[in-house]
Amino acid sequence: MTEMLLTVRGLRKSFGSDESAVPVLAELAFKLPAGGSLALMGRSGSGKSTLLNILCGLERPEAGELILFGQDYRRADWQQLRRERIGVVFQEANLMPTLSLLDNVRLRAALAGQPQSRGQHWLDTLDIGELAQRFPDQVSGGQRQRAALAMVFAMAPALILADEPTGSLDRVTADDVADSLFRLQAETGCGLILATHDPELASRCQRTLDLAHRAVDRDAGPPLP
Amino acid sequence: MTTFTALLSHYRRHPWQGAALALLMLLATTLWTGIHHLTSEARASLGQSERAVEARHQVQRIDGAVLTVEDFVSLRRQGLCLMPWLEVLPEGESRRVIGVDPLAALCFQRQGDVASFDGQPLRGDPFLDIADAAALPARQSQLFLIVAPNTGVLPEAYRITSFSLAPDTGQLGDSFLLNLDALSVLVLLITGLLLRSVYLLSLSQRRDSFALLNRFGVPVRRVRWHLVAELVCLALLTLIPGILLGQLLANGLAGGFASVMEGLFDSRQFATSGNNWLVPTVVMMALLLLVCAADWLIPDKLRKASVFVIRSGLLALLFIVVGTGGVWLAPNLLWLFVSVALGLAGAGLLMPWCLSALSSRMSRASHQPLRRWWWAEFGVLCRRLALPLVALQLALAMVLAVQALVTTFEATFDHWLGQRLSADYYLEVPTGADAEIAAHWLTQNLPATSGARWHRVLRGQGRIGLDSQSRSVDVFALAPVGSLVTEWDLIEQTEQPWQQLAAGHGVMLNEQLAYRQGLAAGDQIQLELAGQSMSVPVLGIYPDYGRPAGEVLMAGDLLPDDFSVAFESFSISPGSVGIETITEALAGIWQQPALTLRDNRSIRDLANRVFDQTFMLTRAMTLLTLALAAVALLLMGWVFLATRLWYFRLLEVWGLERAAIFLRLLTLALAVSLSAAVLALPVGVGLTWVLVQRINPLAFGWSLPMELYPGFWLELLALALVIGVCIALLMRRQLGRPAVRPSVTGTVTGEER
Numbered sequence A: 001m002t003e004m005l006l007t008v009r010g011l012r013k014s015f016g017s018d019e020s021a022v023p024v025l026a027e028l029a030f031k032l033p034a035g036g037s038l039a040l041m042g043r044s045g046s047g048k049s050t051l052l053n054i055l056c057g058l059e060r061p062e063a064g065e066l067i068l069f070g071q072d073y074r075r076a077d078w079q080q081l082r083r084e085r086i087g088v089v090f091q092e093a094n095l096m097p098t099l100s101l102l103d104n105v106r107l108r109a110a111l112a113g114q115p116q117s118r119g120q121h122w123l124d125t126l127d128i129g130e131l132a133q134r135f136p137d138q139v140s141g142g143q144r145q146r147a148a149l150a151m152v153f154a155m156a157p158a159l160i161l162a163d164e165p166t167g168s169l170d171r172v173t174a175d176d177v178a179d180s181l182f183r184l185q186a187e188t189g190c191g192l193i194l195a196t197h198d199p200e201l202a203s204r205c206q207r208t209l210d211l212a213h214r215a216v217d218r219d220a221g222p223p224l225p
Numbered sequence B: 001m002t003t004f005t006a007l008l009s010h011y012r013r014h015p016w017q018g019a020a021l022a023l024l025m026l027l028a029t030t031l032w033t034g035i036h037h038l039t040s041e042a043r044a045s046l047g048q049s050e051r052a053v054e055a056r057h058q059v060q061r062i063d064g065a066v067l068t069v070e071d072f073v074s075l076r077r078q079g080l081c082l083m084p085w086l087e088v089l090p091e092g093e094s095r096r097v098i099g100v101d102p103l104a105a106l107c108f109q110r111q112g113d114v115a116s117f118d119g120q121p122l123r124g125d126p127f128l129d130i131a132d133a134a135a136l137p138a139r140q141s142q143l144f145l146i147v148a149p150n151t152g153v154l155p156e157a158y159r160i161t162s163f164s165l166a167p168d169t170g171q172l173g174d175s176f177l178l179n180l181d182a183l184s185v186l187v188l189l190i191t192g193l194l195l196r197s198v199y200l201l202s203l204s205q206r207r208d209s210f211a212l213l214n215r216f217g218v219p220v221r222r223v224r225w226h227l228v229a230e231l232v233c234l235a236l237l238t239l240i241p242g243i244l245l246g247q248l249l250a251n252g253l254a255g256g257f258a259s260v261m262e263g264l265f266d267s268r269q270f271a272t273s274g275n276n277w278l279v280p281t282v283v284m285m286a287l288l289l290l291v292c293a294a295d296w297l298i299p300d301k302l303r304k305a306s307v308f309v310i311r312s313g314l315l316a317l318l319f320i321v322v323g324t325g326g327v328w329l330a331p332n333l334l335w336l337f338v339s340v341a342l343g344l345a346g347a348g349l350l351m352p353w354c355l356s357a358l359s360s361r362m363s364r365a366s367h368q369p370l371r372r373w374w375w376a377e378f379g380v381l382c383r384r385l386a387l388p389l390v391a392l393q394l395a396l397a398m399v400l401a402v403q404a405l406v407t408t409f410e411a412t413f414d415h416w417l418g419q420r421l422s423a424d425y426y427l428e429v430p431t432g433a434d435a436e437i438a439a440h441w442l443t444q445n446l447p448a449t450s451g452a453r454w455h456r457v458l459r460g461q462g463r464i465g466l467d468s469q470s471r472s473v474d475v476f477a478l479a480p481v482g483s484l485v486t487e488w489d490l491i492e493q494t495e496q497p498w499q500q501l502a503a504g505h506g507v508m509l510n511e512q513l514a515y516r517q518g519l520a521a522g523d524q525i526q527l528e529l530a531g532q533s534m535s536v537p538v539l540g541i542y543p544d545y546g547r548p549a550g551e552v553l554m555a556g557d558l559l560p561d562d563f564s565v566a567f568e569s570f571s572i573s574p575g576s577v578g579i580e581t582i583t584e585a586l587a588g589i590w591q592q593p594a595l596t597l598r599d600n601r602s603i604r605d606l607a608n609r610v611f612d613q614t615f616m617l618t619r620a621m622t623l624l625t626l627a628l629a630a631v632a633l634l635l636m637g638w639v640f641l642a643t644r645l646w647y648f649r650l651l652e653v654w655g656l657e658r659a660a661i662f663l664r665l666l667t668l669a670l671a672v673s674l675s676a677a678v679l680a681l682p683v684g685v686g687l688t689w690v691l692v693q694r695i696n697p698l699a700f701g702w703s704l705p706m707e708l709y710p711g712f713w714l715e716l717l718a719l720a721l722v723i724g725v726c727i728a729l730l731m732r733r734q735l736g737r738p739a740v741r742p743s744v745t746g747t748v749t750g751e752e753r
Helices: A048-055 A078-084 A101-112 A116-125 A141-154 A171-188 B003-013 B015-052 B069-077 B106-111 B130-135 B172-205 B207-215 B220-265 B278-297 B300-312 B314-329 B333-365 B369-384 B386-420 B435-445 B497-502 B511-517 B579-590 B600-643 B645-653 B658-700 B710-735 B744-749
Strands: A004-015 A022-033 A037-041 A063-068 A086-089 A159-163 A191-195 A207-210 A215-219 B057-061 B082-090 B097-100 B127-129 B138-147 B158-162 B425-428 B453-464 B471-479 B507-510 B524-529 B532-542 B551-555 B567-573 B597-599
Touching (some): A004 A191, A048 A159, A078 A101, A101 A116, A116 A141, B003 B015, B003 B207, B015 B220, B015 B278, B069 B082, B082 B130, B097 B130, B172 B207, B172 B386, B172 B600, B207 B220, B220 B278, B369 B658, B386 B658, B425 B600, B435 B579, B497 B551, B597 B600, B600 B645
Parallel strands (some): A037 A207, A159 A191, B507 B532
Antiparallel strands (some): B057 B158, B425 B567, B453 B471, B453 B524, B507 B551
16 A cells, blocks of 8 residues: 555635634545655636645644654654755745855754755756855855755655745756756655646646645545545 | 835834834934033033133232122223123023123223123023123122223222133143034944944845835936935934933033132123034034944945955054054144054944954854854854943943042042141131231241141232243242141152251142143242342152142241231141140230131042032033944844854754753853953053143143042943843743744845854
8 A cells, every 4th residue: 555645634724713714624534645746736826826835834724634754743743844844945035145055054954953965966967066055145056956956856755845946946947956856856756746837737746736726636646535 | 115114124123123223313413502501502602701801800908708790880980991791600500601781881882992791691501691690699609890991090999900710720621622612523433323323234234125116227326315315304303302311411500610610710600691512513414424424435445445444454454553653652632643543443343343353263162062153153243243242342442431530539538638628727817917916926836746737828829930931820839848748749859858848948849830841850940039039949849739820839937928818717726735725825916705616527528529519520421422332232132143143043943952052142242241250351441541641731731640430340340231131031932932033134245243
């Protein structure tokens, strides 16, 4: 039987006070197997980022079931999970501006309890090894996103949550960054949940969840409940 | 929606930032206006009254009695040209008004040598009609009769003396006002730094908006003009209440200020008109435009070059070296202030450089990535908050120096008073009584075995120096010169000065006189007493705090027989004899029903009260400046750290507990505020030395010992800790809120590191 990284059932989340509450996520359900990848799609405001925040423990759902690494979310030590097992990549501003690219990677590895000495290796792997001593403002947007991926892989994550990681890049650079992401995800065997507006990028995931219609259009993984 | 309203929308989105800028401008205007108002009023007060009696003389009674209206009437009837001058200190007021009689002044006008009051409105600033002045409920009033030169022969009971509103203090009063001017310049400098920092912050936060407007075709020049208009609007809103508050502050402190002028320089402060709003308005507007338009006024090439020189620390070192040299060598107060300003500017430039260098070094040396991040973030904070940090550093240094000066003064003054008032009692010799017989009785009846000590004090006037350059001095003669004075501290002395003084082999001078005449122990001086000239050596220089007048201390035996004694008293410690025995005996000898006897403790209390009042003003001003700088750093730290919130949230995303993040935030805020305080210490110590050893002698004529008060340093460090904790606590509230992602402009221009 396939090991499940993540199981979500009946998840609900809304914003605002009781009467004027706006539901963002309602009765959401899906699963992600180990090493699987899932694309979250939907128009702006459909709840992609909110779902990612819930999946890394930065926000709490109102109701529903969330089992992560076989553990109920209410009993999870979210700090530890984010530190050691869940890597998060945003569209931009993933790096500390005061540290060089290498120091950023080393910081992330150190927090995860991984060897800092592998920092240069990850930058080399992502083809930005020669930029190791540069600061984030001294490299291009694509190179910054590669450095962000290096940081995530340096922590040896079990699950990567990526919120429009190529959203601010041009097509060619976006493709390069996406190539690196999927290549390394496959090599390391971690799970990947990726929020995007880009159907082409979404199509590279094993499954896609459209939050607007709550429909799974390709089902390469285990059946949803 | 216009470009202007689009720019203003920043403050709609960030109302606290707008409020902070307005608050800073308001406080700064208040503080500066307050100081300026006091100083200019004092100058106007002295100038206006001095002009009215320029080169005048007054009539005094030979017997020393107070003049009355009857004296005026009797002298006028004899055809003398006189003008009554009634000085009144009204109840509940701190400044005097002057009652004059315009009709009486007409005879002066005929002689064409006096400012006429005829037809001039007398509105009480400071001149009033004498009848109105006399009708005022007064705490104090004194009548002077000003007389025209060549006025004719006076009756025998009167004499003519020169009339001046303040004693000849050798420009000390002007120096004191210059001191206050320097304080106001320092406040203006601190204000400028704070305004510029808030302005730069609002610019950096709106950089994306400016870029957007530019892309929409709005020329850069027009955006700049809009910014100027925005600031002028803000200034108009805050300047007027600031000036009004400043005048209220000045009026609140006027009592203290009048005491300062009177306590230090015997100089009365008269009421002047308070309509003084133009200068503060123009100065604050000019300052505002200057700090905001500095970037446009300095050519790009020069600015880039200056940035390099400033960042390399060279300019700071140059300023410090030149400033320090200037402080040693400055010939007068003005040059001294210029040197101090250079030194302070150097210290201000050096601080961000030092902290930046420290953070880079420590960051490079840290092997632990989180610690490396902390040091790098510390460097950013210090650079971005450089202006408010420098303002706080200068304000702290100023407070530290003023506090040390005041505390040293209080301690020294207390010790000095203890020596001066070493006798338990002070007994006035009644008018017409023979002090010689009393002294004889004391010699006979107070044996050394009784533990009693006493001396007779004779006061009068003499002249020091040669004919054309001679100046009037107070004479302070003692007989005998005994143990009540021989324990006085001397600033300079020759061998066995007290024995020499007692033997009549020389005199001692007070520090003020020695300083102004450039005299030292061992010098020979020419002293003229009752028309007789004598050449005597200076045996010692003694401290004489708080008196502007020059004084010569000598043995009573050295006084010529016909010396005119203006005042006589006895200082007595009765020992086992008891003061009642002595007063009863002396009252019998002098055939007086009662004697004026004062317990020296009451004199000491009175003197301490006067000096507490004297320095209240300086303390209040410096503490207000410190409060301004502290509030500014608090606001700026809070606003700036809010722009770093995203990166703190990033740490949370990376799995750091919120408590751990807050701890780092707290340590950062504390490190920044403490750095300013720690670096303020050497500046404050240097400034203390300049105040007590250089400025004080030039401004007041006396110097103080250099004392340091580490306990107060701890208090200032604790204050810095409080500021740091407040910044961190304000930020703690923000940590729970969603963070705004940093602008793209910021992440690619390097301004975030």
